[in-house]
Amino acid sequence: MRKKNQIEDLTGQRFGLLTVTSMNKVELECEIRTGCTYICDCGALGTTIARYLKRGSKEHCGSFECKKKLNAQRMQSSYKPHEDHFGVKNYAN
Numbered sequence: 001m002r003k004k005n006q007i008e009d010l011t012g013q014r015f016g017l018l019t020v021t022s023m024n025k026v027e028l029e030c031e032i033r034t035g036c037t038y039i040c041d042c043g044a045l046g047t048t049i050a051r052y053l054k055r056g057s058k059e060h061c062g063s064f065e066c067k068k069k070l071n072a073q074r075m076q077s078s079y080k081p082h083e084d085h086f087g088v089k090n091y092a093n
């Protein structure tokens, strides 16, 4: 019933390469938003808007290396179940 204004605690959750270490407030465009402090796999610390993490628009600290790493992880792990949909035959010459 009181879901609307509830601040979801994302502490400990992983989004891409980022692990949320604590929740806080972030001011963005003169509004106070729910923010997350995160640590990236490379050790970089930062703060972002919680909603960015949840919708998948923030998944690494922003460095080129981490972007590459994330892409590589995706290729290896999560694409297998979808092979049928993408059509494995396309890889043949």
Ligand SMILES: [Zn+2]
Binding pocket: 017, 040, 041, 042, 043, 044, 060, 061, 062, 063, 066
């Ligand atoms: Zn990083």
